[in-house]
Amino acid sequence: MSTKRLGFSLWSEEDISDALELWGNPEVTKFITSNGKMSEKQVCERLKKEIETYTNANVQYFPLYLVETNKNIGCCGLRPYDPKNNIWEMGIHLKQQYWGKGFAKEASSAIIEYAFNTLGVNALFAGHNPKNTASAGLLKKLGFVYTHDEFYSPTGLNHPSYLMTKETYTTKQVK
Numbered sequence: 001m002s003t004k005r006l007g008f009s010l011w012s013e014e015d016i017s018d019a020l021e022l023w024g025n026p027e028v029t030k031f032i033t034s035n036g037k038m039s040e041k042q043v044c045e046r047l048k049k050e051i052e053t054y055t056n057a058n059v060q061y062f063p064l065y066l067v068e069t070n071k072n073i074g075c076c077g078l079r080p081y082d083p084k085n086n087i088w089e090m091g092i093h094l095k096q097q098y099w100g101k102g103f104a105k106e107a108s109s110a111i112i113e114y115a116f117n118t119l120g121v122n123a124l125f126a127g128h129n130p131k132n133t134a135s136a137g138l139l140k141k142l143g144f145v146y147t148h149d150e151f152y153s154p155t156g157l158n159h160p161s162y163l164m165t166k167e168t169y170t171t172k173q174v175k
Contacts (some may be wrong), residue, residue, distance in 0.1 A: 001062070003110050006103065008062040008076075011050045015063060018072040019047040027096045028074075031129035034156045053079050059119075061091055064107055073098040076107035078115060078124075086122040087163075088115055092138075104138050112142065116169045123166065127152060127159040136160065143172045 001008040011019070023029055023043045030036040038046065054060040061077040074094035081089035090111055092104050115121045126144055128135035129152075144162035152159045 001110060001114055002067065003106050005067055006073075006107055006110070007065045007067050007070075008107075008110070009065060010054060011047055011060060011063055011075075013047070013051070015072075016044065016047060018063060019043050021072070022074055022093060022095055025096060028093055031132040031135070031155070032093070033154055050075075059088065061093065062111075064094075064103070073103060076104075076111050078111060078119075081125045086120075087125055088119070088121050088123075089125045089127075090115065091126065099134070104134075105141060108138065108142055112164065112169065116166060121166070124164045124169075125161065126164075127161040129155055129159060130157060143168060 020040065020043050023038045023046055024040065026037045029038050033042075050060040057080050059078040059080075061075040061079070063075050064073050065071060066073060072095075074092065076090075076092040078088045078090055081087050090108065092108055092111075094104055112124060115124055124144070126139050127150055128139065139162050142164070144164045145168065146160060147163045148161050149158040150161040151157075
């Protein structure tokens, strides 16, 4: 999968340096963990979890690379959320130097298209730390609709949570 500027790949154990650069940065993790930091061990566990998610569900938060330079800029993808109802969770984590350049919207749009058109999901779920206003704005721009607050154990907070249904996605594409 790719976009004009981004290529998607699969995490492997050899990607530990990219994972450490991403999830080892407190500016990146300040909204995704309770203390805002991930130790090297926690980053290794997160990488292992992404690899296992792909093995078990054929999705993960796929590593993102700049097409032009092959430089890793973060990850964006899916994971199971409510398999019984064919609802998947979408998420994105970008390295700080790539914030504010439109990469989050570009990558997320590609994942949304992949989820609905290739995987045939019924809906996508997404949530964000209540202090992360950039993520809130991104989800709204993408067409997600706020549904409720949901407790997220890694932060210990209730996160604003959103849904994009197949109908919402289809209607948005027609416009």
